[in-house]
Amino acid sequence: MNKWEDNKAWFMVIPVFLVVAVSAIIPLMTVVNYSIQDIFGPGQRVFVGFEWYKEALTDPRLHAALYRQLLFSSLVLLIEIPLGIAIALMMPKKGWGASLSLVLVALPLLIPWNVIGTIWIIFMRPDIGLLGAAINGFGIPFDHTSSGLDAWITVMMMEVWHWTPLVVLLAYAGLQAIPEAYFQAARIDGASGWAIFRYIQLPKMRGVLIIAILLRFMDSFLIYAEPFVLTGGGPGNSTTFLSIYLVKLAVGQFDLGPAAAFSIIYFLIVLLFCWLFYQVLLKVGTGDKS
Amino acid sequence: MARIDLKNLAHSYLPNPATAADYALRKTDHIWEDGSAYALLGPSGCGKTTLLNIISGLLKPSEGQVLFDGKDVTAIPPQERNIAQVFQFPVIYDTMSVFDNLAFPLRNRKIPETDIRKRVEEIAEMLELQDVLQKRAANLSADAKQKISLGRGLVRSDVAAILFDEPLTVIDPHLKLLLRRKLKQIHSRFKLTMVYVTHDQLEALTFAEKVVVMNEGEVLQIGTPQDLFENPQHTFVGYFIGSPGMNFLPCTLQKGIAHVGELQIRVNDATEHQLGNCELGIRPEFLKLHDKPQPETHKVTIKEIEDLGNCKIVRAQLAGHSLKIKVPEGEEIPIEYGYLGFPPEWIRLYSDGRLIESSSYNPAQQEPEK
Numbered sequence: 093m094n095k096w097e098d099n100k101a102w103f104m105v106i107p108v109f110l111v112v113a114v115s116a117i118i119p120l121m122t123v124v125n126y127s128i129q130d131i132f133g134p135g136q137r138v139f140v141g142f143e144w145y146k147e148a149l150t151d152p153r154l155h156a157a158l159y160r161q162l163l164f165s166s167l168v169l170l171i172e173i174p175l176g177i178a179i180a181l182m183m184p185k186k187g188w189g190a191s192l193s194l195v196l197v198a199l200p201l202l203i204p205w206n207v208i209g210t211i212w213i214i215f216m217r218p219d220i221g222l223l224g225a226a227i228n229g230f231g232i233p234f235d236h237t238s239s240g241l242d243a244w245i246t247v248m249m250m251e252v253w254h255w256t257p258l259v260v261l262l263a264y265a266g267l268q269a270i271p272e273a274y275f276q277a278a279r280i281d282g283a284s285g286w287a288i289f290r291y292i293q294l295p296k297m298r299g300v301l302i303i304a305i306l307l308r309f310m311d312s313f314l315i316y317a318e319p320f321v322l323t324g325g326g327p328g329n330s331t332t333f334l335s336i337y338l339v340k341l342a343v344g345q346f347d348l349g350p351a352a353a354f355s356i357i358y359f360l361i362v363l364l365f366c367w368l369f370y371q372v373l374l375k376v377g378t379g380d381k382s
Numbered sequence: 383m384a385r386i387d388l389k390n391l392a393h394s395y396l397p398n399p400a401t402a403a404d405y406a407l408r409k410t411d412h413i414w415e416d417g418s419a420y421a422l423l424g425p426s427g428c429g430k431t432t433l434l435n436i437i438s439g440l441l442k443p444s445e446g447q448v449l450f451d452g453k454d455v456t457a458i459p460p461q462e463r464n465i466a467q468v469f470q471f472p473v474i475y476d477t478m479s480v481f482d483n484l485a486f487p488l489r490n491r492k493i494p495e496t497d498i499r500k501r502v503e504e505i506a507e508m509l510e511l512q513d514v515l516q517k518r519a520a521n522l523s524a525d526a527k528q529k530i531s532l533g534r535g536l537v538r539s540d541v542a543a544i545l546f547d548e549p550l551t552v553i554d555p556h557l558k559l560l561l562r563r564k565l566k567q568i569h570s571r572f573k574l575t576m577v578y579v580t581h582d583q584l585e586a587l588t589f590a591e592k593v594v595v596m597n598e599g600e601v602l603q604i605g606t607p608q609d610l611f612e613n614p615q616h617t618f619v620g621y622f623i624g625s626p627g628m629n630f631l632p633c634t635l636q637k638g639i640a641h642v643g644e645l646q647i648r649v650n651d652a653t654e655h656q657l658g659n660c661e662l663g664i665r666p667e668f669l670k671l672h673d674k675p676q677p678e679t680h681k682v683t684i685k686e687i688e689d690l691g692n693c694k695i696v697r698a699q700l701a702g703h704s705l706k707i708k709v710p711e712g713e714e715i716p717i718e719y720g721y722l723g724f725p726p727e728w729i730r731l732y733s734d735g736r737l738i739e740s741s742s743y744n745p746a747q748q749e750p751e752k
Contacts, residue, residue, distance in 0.1 A: 276467070280466065
């Protein structure tokens, strides 16, 4: 067989390549194109090289948003993963209780994102909101429209309420897949409840937890709807996360060039973090020391 | 080490069992002698695993008692019963090293670390795991993992019995032999009571001193491999043990003669009165195939010959019934028609599936009519 024959298989890839090109690569290239030009209007554009990248990377507001974002995502992971595992462990393993609890747990996942924002705005209102008014009734001033901390707490509660169920579902599936013999052997070996969790359940959930951590990290890093609906990134800049800032830049100020450069930086940051997480998580619990 | 007594033991997975069919394990009374190796043999779903889990305490029987050395342990949880159980699929703690796996049951029982080290090394040496002690258990082959789960049982010095639930299912055929030999070595060294569940008769017969044959939740016969072969107490045992299994012909009994349709076959049976609805059982090994008519032979049609290398299995037709005959290699097999002899000393008679005692093997009949 000659070289031509050997490489013929590449033609088979063309349809997929076309689909990916139209759906992902071409839009992405448009953004790359914007990010290196200054656009004044249709047909009026100037090549500016890496100017916008420099501007974005030295923008103190972007730095602030990035730190805020990292803190937010870390807190999300620290709360949602252990909480999700704990709930999954408490759920019944079989019978009607299992189906019922699965449906109840999954409910928040079925609600549109902006509706969740609206629900929580009303729920947390200091004057009429069930929780907001109750907290104020105890003498603790709570108002997410005036206090940055209160806004943070509200967004965090929304996020945890909305997305912990996903972690629960994944962890529950992981737990259900453990063969009964493991628990029987552990009983015979005299293992305590903690030892069963530590040496059987947690290691067996490893695969699904990697997925859960990656998904929750990515999603929370891209959070937009909840803080947007709640306060639009305020009060002040207290809940201006990366995507809120990006939209302010692109839509609010119509700075397409800097916004495009920012988008690409944003994309690369997410990609980098996911890659790092993945590399670390793959080695956790496998005894691979390298 | 312990003697295990089962008293009126029965188990049903249903809350209110009514008929015998509702029981996964029907009423059983049995003693497992201290230091013996038993095999629990039966087809899938016959209640072997249920019985095993009751002995280990993983399952609480709905009726009856389990006694270890005379002490009632029915209500005692598995970790306090001092038994070890090896499961069908190797159960190991993935994140631990082999050493930690073996030490796990001891650490759970708060035994001093120096004793643990000594004990683990001793067991590892016996199971030939000493080279991989520091390796992670998850990265080992299936047979090594199965040795680890066995080792976790053996490591406890107070272990009373080891229960095996089809432990060789996932092991490669060439390693099965080695592992089975290892089990026998361990048995002869520690003199532990061993109960081995399997549906493979070869495994059961080679492993155990006594084989317990079960079917549909019922213990049908307990005996040495020879017993099971020569004197099956139940038609199921005759059919299940041996390859191929026992031949059965429906018959009517009268004064030492079994009437199979028109045929009359002489049997050792003392019953005087007529007995209908019986079955005549004989092993393929004991049927004699001749090429010429002889006294007390019956004409059969040869249907099929299967050559197994060390013997031939002949399928023959007798009065509308199919029979299998095992013929040693090198013996001539008649073409088309043959004449079949039924040695009376090897004929067993069954009524309602159970052996009619008077027809069973009796040393006095060992040399018949000489």
